[in-house]
Amino acid sequence: MRLYLGILASWLALTRIATSVHTLKHRQSNETDYQIADGPLMTKWTETVGTNPWPEYPRPRLQRPNWKNLNGVWRYRNTVKGSDASPPFGERLEEAVLVPFCLESALSAGVGGTRRIWSWYQTSFDVPSSWPIGNKVLLNFGAVDYEATIFVNGQKAGSHVGGYFEFSIDVTDYLSASGTNELLVYTYDPTDMDDIQIPIGKQTLSRGGMIWYTPCSGIWQTVWLESTPPEYISKLDLTADMDGKVVMTVHSSTDSTDIPYGITVHELGSTDAKATANGTSGIPFTFNVPSPELWTPDSPTLYNITIKYGSDTIQSYTGFRTVSRGLVGNIQRPLLNGKFVFPFGTLDQGYWPDGIYTPPSVEAMRYDLEVLKSVGYNMVRKHIKVEPALFYRACDEMGLLVIQDMPSLRPDLPVPGGGCGIIRLDPKAQFEFDRQLMLMVEQLKSYPSIFTWTIYNEEWGQATSPPWPEYRLTEMVRRSDPTRLIIAVSGWTDHGAGDYDDNHHYSTPQCGTPFWSRQGGGYDSAYDTSRIGIQGEFGGLGTRVEFEHSWFKDWDEQTAYELANSTAVWNYRAHDLLVQLRDQVELFACSGGVWTQTTDVQGEVNGMMTYDREIVRMDVQMWKEDIRALYDAAARRTNESLATVCTESEGV
Template identity: 60%
Template sequence: MHLSIGILSSLLATTAVATSNSRFFKRQGYNSTDYVLKQGPLDTPWTEKVGTDPWPEYPRPQLARSEWKNLNGVWRYQNATGFSELNAPPFGKELELPVLVPFCLESALSGVMGNHTIYSWYRTTFDVPSSWTAGNRVLLNFGAVDWNATVFVNGHQVFNHVGGYFSFSVDVTDQLSTNGTNELYEILFVFDPTDMEGYNIPLGKQRLVPSHIFYTPCSGIWQTVWLESAPANHITQLDVSADMYGKVNVTVHGSGNTSSIVQVTIYEPHSTVAKVTAKGRANEPFIFDVDDFDLWSPDSPTLYNMTVKMDGDTVQSYTGFRTISSGEVDGVPRPLLNGDFVFMFGTLDQGYWPDGLHTPPSREAMVYDLEVLKSVGYNMLRKHIKIEPALFYQACDEMGIMLIQDMPALVDGYHIPGNVCHDTDDVKDEASQKEFERELALLIEQHRNYPSIVTWMIYNEGWGQERKKEYPEFRLTDMVKSLDPTRLVDSVSGWHDHGAGDFHDNHHYSSPQCGTPFYSTASTPYNPSQDRRIAIQGEFGGIGNNITEEHAWKVKASIDAVNGTYELDDTIEIWNYRAHHILKELEEQITLFACSGAVWTQTTDVEGEVNGMMTYDRRLIRMDKDQWKDDIQALYDAAEKRGNSTMRMMARGDDLDVL
């Protein structure tokens, strides 16, 4: 039964009904009301497996400590009315509802499945393990809270953090009680306006009122919360890069102002045998060389474990040796991995889940997506205006999946609900622009160690891109490169390209226009004699296949939007037929023109979008795997021939010569 023309009222009636599967949780004497998994519009094969101990893995693999405690599980939650409640927090009171952390309040897995959860209170209790090192400090860590979080511990306000995609850490030692039981209140008061009138924050695809390509928002805690033990002078951040020549550049940031001696040991792969040990000073960069190593690449994603010591602190990390650059190959600007042209082909990866929204139900579920894509030959993903938990990037590092990492977009004038004039002055105030730039810097600072990330992307299709007062992408490209000179920058993907950055990036559905002299109104033609940037197809494909009700996001507005898909193919067989011909067209553009990479829309269906490699519930893979493997390999083969070609590429008159 196809659902594009409507949906049964009986299906809609089930979306807000809780299942009979009650979950119970109690942490160290804290009496929690029964948690009940909600029945959302759609689930996944992992939904029922989550239980009340979600995401038990250590959440920060590039700065890992041995003494830690996971605080995920059932907390208490209640709605708040506004910032005025910060003046009288509900200390010592039982909050109204159970909530499963780390799933955002709008998700079924949270047990709340709220709507317009703009202001919220959270509460939990914890004990510090007596086995932890005496005299150490206790750090409270958050993977991410959307968007503005104020932390209280035992009645004391200790921290405020702004930025819905970024981790933060709080030293709570001085607020701990001596009897062992501690109340984290709120652990937060959370304010998340999403696209509420009067606010313009980095939010990506989130909307209070979802509509086709914009989705259900994610408010509150949505990544792991944990405690850990560390000395007073402890490591707060590692900046590590290792290039194709064996040069390792390290900065170990410490909580103190002193230049303590630090020691870095790199081990042989899958071994405890030390390969090299180097020393430097905290808060200062130092460089050392490593001999006889294997490079990181999609075909051979070799990683090297590291131990870093500073005073009494020891953390575990890892790195990979690789160099990302741009250069001309037979006169064509190309992306280079370890000095070689590698054609980058991946999906537009939204990172949404029907049961957890921004948060996958488990690491197993998250890795499943990557395994499906890798199995047919994708070597890249474009992480589309969303930032993932650290374990996602570790998985890409381990599996050899290159990443184009987007900065989550502001809301622009075109996409503000009710704006019928389509105002193009996208940034309404300087404060919004400054917040976007501050969070862009956080993106770079917190993610620059992952070998899998090869490119930073600043703007998507002009969303939140100021164009009247200035073209900020030039200034922001310089900022990004100053923070991280080791990667490429795609300054503007799709629209309003003024020439900044390393890429000429075209969007066109369904057929590609990759590095071609023909173009659509939203993009510009690629002229190799004038534009010496790398030509890629930042988005294309997007062909859809309608679904049966068992795989559908059972929300009427989403179902009604299905026919807005760029192209709908009646059967999976026709969908694969169309995909084959579109990929053959891309192959021709690699052969004839200057195409160096492409991004197919998309990994999975999302709510009202039905154009994924898989359905939203991950239960159906649309791809004919043998066909897709052959077609993707043909892209790489065409690129390899171009990389080895001795022809000079030019366009002359009406001739369709090799570019």
């Protein structure tokens, strides 16, 4: 107690952290009329974005050498419903827009507001003359929210539905012989307009309250071209376990099931082959790598993989690890490589004041993860959002476990005839939710860092009467990916499906405990001993911040589940909650926790950092010690269990 009174006193003397304030200035390119728009808040990366953002190769698990980034300044027009029937071919659209930033963001050029529901994008491109003649040209999108229709040189080339998922279109047959090609993209993003119910996470056009945020419309991840042979690898599924077993499926663009391919596994930074093998496309192929170094949060070892499929050569990577669950001392635990690992991380929402859904740069995106890793967090819960592929690569490299949420349906729909919203599921929404859930799993299931899927969050879009869909969806996810654990319902209403009993309780934890709590309009049951106990959300402590670091310039709009008067008191209160969680590890069946949250988000001021990432609230030494104490408590429970097993074995 004396120690923390001392910490409290020191923090009371330092309630204002000195930071550099980045003043926003309009920047105009010599070549375009693009400029950053005025916005409520910026970051230290805003002014470094330039007009060629996100230049990195965007798909680290399936890389090819011949590619061209199309990010940059495009043209834009806000439009009306149904206008995709009359594409503006050959016109110069009125406004500049920076791709790949949400239309509502300052970095996009601020063409936004919050109702960019129907939009046209326009740009032009040429195909590099160095690319092999006779190859195909693919046009790739990291993500477009929500529906996208693609036109190349006056012809419709393809379309896609789903705001979080990558897609590719073969545009070879639409290319111009003259070399210059016109690209138009029509987007439709209703968010939560009228009674529409689609996967949107926390985006909203008009809903009040602290947990709903500015929507992200249009192109919000990298757009790029690539050159491929006529038959090429369209998808790669890859898992590698703790015993060195690799299971790989190479999917062909022509759905061929009899084309041989060669595999070479390298250690990072080495050209020496650690293992080689040969498989056949379209079916799972298994081979073994001798004595691999395992992937763990403390030692996130990765291996490069080269695959040669006919004339197509791709680069990929993997990490060797096994995720499972099992009894440790008669308590269900999450296991990594056969050992109980205590996953402890933050609710990571991935919102940015300047880019909304899109970080200003890879450097900025990695900064958040580096801050978390620096105090000992070994996990993030990616909360009802899917990130760019380079986010998961960063987690793979840093050793951060990922609980990956499915982006939720909106939790309420207007009452017929008017009135407040009620929690109910539009029956038409279930099919699309199911389809996009599987898109998410299929897109992300080969990243080593992801160890758990979450299907539903706090009843949002979850059916309110039997048959409970989470049972069916849990089995559907399990069939697609049997290598990970599943949270069927994070928070409430939990009907017993999945691997976890997941409790949300602000501000105090109730993790794996034999008592009840009132939350979410009803009672959560006491811990279900047949599943893993995890504190899916807790904390939510905040402090109000000076307006130069705040999205809202009104004190009353800075909110949290609990507010402290200073950063010092915030740390004191956080220590109290972390000690409570440690007690629940030591006394009960707590097997992991998620602290709310990584950063402030718009009106929520309860982050490890402010929304602009300028102020880190954490007393770093205290947080390091408290997080380490959680891991130590979990290790003691494991050691006690092993000692009991040994004693019982000797007795037999």
